[in-house]
Amino acid sequence: MPFSRQEYEAVVIGSGPNGLSAAITIAEAGRSVLLIEGQETIGGGARSAELTLPGFLHDVCSSVYPMAVWSPFFRRLPLAQYGLEWVHPAAPLAHPLDDGSAVILERSVEQTAQNLGNDGGRYIRLMGPLISAWPKLESSVQNPFSFPAHPFAAMRFGLTVLRSASSLARHAFRGERARALLAGLAGHAVLPLERVPSAAFGLVLGIIAHTQGWPFARGGSQTIVNALARHLGSLGGEIAAGTPISSLEQLPRARLILCDITPRQLLTIAGSQFPAAFRRKLERYRYxxxxxxxxxxxxxxxxxxxxxxxxxxxxxxxxxxxxxxxxxxxxxxxxxxxxxxxxxxxxxxxxxxxxxxxxxxxxxxxxxxxxxxxxxxxxxxxxxxxxxxxxxxxxxxxxxxxxxxxxxxNPNLIGGDIGGGTADLEQFLLRPTRRLYRTPAKGIYLCSSSTPPGPGVHGLCGHLAARAALKDLSQKRGFGAS
Ligand SMILES: Cc1cc2nc3c(=O)[nH]c(=O)nc-3n(C[C@H](O)[C@H](O)[C@H](O)COP(=O)(O)OP(=O)(O)OC[C@H]3O[C@@H](n4cnc5c(N)ncnc54)[C@H](O)[C@@H]3O)c2cc1C
CATH class of the missing domain: 3.30.70 (Alpha-Beta Plaits)
Structure with missing residues (x-):
């Protein structure tokens, strides 16, 4: 057996930002944890490598980190102590147009509005209230299934953002500059812009650009996962890289198994543990x-x-x-x-x-x-x-x-899908099933970006899945998976 012990309280499969975050959350609770990665290097969607010429370091997957600087989980970890430094460009985003000009999304809403011609006032009227309400709403976006601390603000926010980008563009703006800016932001949803909730992606990314910025990690994305791994090590967590898992039988004994993988891989690795109805639900999950x-x-x-x-x-x-x-x-x-x-x-x-x-x-x-x-x-x-x-x-x-x-x-990138599955209305919140992180097999959890709050480097899927698993364990609902 390639692991230092035969038994851990928890095993995490996959060392992406969510796997690392799940392992850290378990270790913080004083439980023994082993993180297993199939590739030789840890990090999933946050690795860097010399992909072109010696001396040129590239981010293989993710590169820009609005969700990471917004993540309350990452913010409370001592990642700077382990070498992570955010680098903020002068402006988060530019959107050039064919007339030779560019719309610049500045950190300041007012300065951004100056770029938008006659839509400047409309931009302030759209973003201003959302940004003012943001501190009250953040926790609902971070953990959509907690009861909102400010239900009315959350409802108003939901009504504004849960729509398609094209409907928002038509109603909120008159000119091309603001509409183009919105299209680019909403394009991150990887949905047709006529579909709900493409506007939500655009608005949330816009709000974070104004409130927290869209930084890079100095030295490349690998520094994020290296800092997470060092923190995990300081808490006593272990990492075994170069160990692809194709069956639960490869794992050491554990009361909790957290899987930083997508539903399709979960079916391969653990499908036999699930009732047929749950297997069918996972099979229906869309990429x-x-x-x-x-x-x-x-x-x-x-x-x-x-x-x-x-x-x-x-x-x-x-x-x-x-x-x-x-x-x-x-x-x-x-x-x-x-x-x-x-x-x-x-x-x-x-x-x-x-x-x-x-x-x-x-x-x-x-x-x-x-x-x-x-x-x-x-x-x-x-x-x-x-x-x-x-x-x-x-x-x-x-x-x-x-x-x-x-x-x-990276086996999580099914067919090249970088979001861990479509985030349309049906799979936006309730992903991958209504059980979210939990499965019907006791002790087995999903903790990847195929769970809420979804894609991006923020670690919240892993953190929230681990919290659910720890809660089940403390209520004696999490035994018998190994
Ligand atoms: C090209 C590209 C650009 C992106 N740009 C951005 C961006 O700029 N900003 C941003 O925030 N997000 C971006 N993303 C998305 C971001 O990378 C993901 O949302 C994030 O990495 C998801 O984290 P995760 O931990 O859920 O999964 P992943 O990061 O995918 O990690 C999963 C890990 O599990 C391992 N694994 C899978 N199966 C097994 C197995 N059977 N056994 C053992 N190990 C296994 C994989 O090797 C991998 O290391 C981008 C993604 C890609 C691909």
Missing amino acids: GPGVCKLDWALDGPIPWKAAECGRAGTVHLGGTFAEIAASERDVWYGRHSERPFVLLAQPTLFDGTRAPAGKHTAWAYCHVPNGSNVDMADAIEKQIERFAPGFRGLILKRSVRVAASLEGY
Whole structure:
């Protein structure tokens, strides 16, 4: 047996941000915990590697961390002590347009409004009340199944955000600049913009941009999971990497098994423990579109036509609301968009540790149909050239990962789906089933981004799943899984 002990109180399968957070929560409760990772390195969607040339460090998956700085769980951990430093670009986001200008989402709502022409006042009237109410609402968003501390504020917030981005854009704004900004933000939902709750993703990301920012992790995303792992170690938790789990029989004895994996893998590993009805529910769980991911080593900074894009860590490329909506609709219905909506990050403008002096990296992806084998490099680079002519001339080397290949890198990325399953209305809150973290098999829990509050690096799925497991254990409801 590759583990130092034959028995632990808890075993966690998968060392993504949620697996690490689950293990930390268990260890904080004074329980012994072993975290098992299939790959040789820990971290899941938060690893960094030299994907192009020596000396150029790239974030293999996630790169920009609004949800991490917002996460109350991460905020209370001593991660700075273990080497994690957030780097805030001057502005969270830029959205260039074909007239050569760019909408800049600034930390200040008022400054952002100045970018939006006649919609400036409307933007303040939309975001202002949401941001003022945010401190009262955060806990409901972080833990949607706790009774809201401020039920009326939560209801008002729900009524504003639980709609489609296209309905919000139509009702809240008159001009293209504000609508385009909203389209880019809502595009993170990986849903058609006509679908509920695409507006919720856009508004929550916008609120966090104004309240907490969209930082990078200095030195790359790996520093986040390394800090989590060091904290886990300080609490006595153990980690065994390089150990893919395909059956519960591989595990040491444990009263709790927390799985940082998606429903499809849970069925393979533990399906025999579940009644047929629960298995069917997991089989019906839906995965969304995938992504085609690119990284570049560059000879210089990206030559944006709108120079102010250089102040932003993230740049949304796709032009108008209508164009981004068409691109996301195409993908949803199984087509590759010719002019895809591209999410781009330019970390080395703000963090010089990731590339040789004077050189840069860029990170980008676009949505594609689930399981796609199509290399979108040409379409993505055309979108960048459209707003930054001369970009291609700076490329020293590129790395391309098509959607179908991502699952080989991390088995949670089913068909290249980076969200752990579609987050449409049905699977937005009640994911993957009404039981959320729990399964009918005592002692077996799901703790990945396929549980609430869903995708992103914030650790809350892992933390909340571990709290549910610890509660069951203290009430003697969590035995007999091993
Ligand atoms: C290209 C890309 C870009 C992204 N960009 C961002 C971003 O900028 N900001 C952001 O917040 N989020 C982003 N995300 C999403 C973010 O990475 C995920 O939401 C987050 O990592 C989910 O964490 P998790 O712990 O649930 O799962 P994961 O991070 O996927 O970790 C799961 C871990 O479990 C391991 N595992 C799986 N099966 C087994 C098994 N059978 N045995 C042992 N180990 C196993 C995997 O190897 C992996 O290490 C991005 C994701 C991708 C892929």
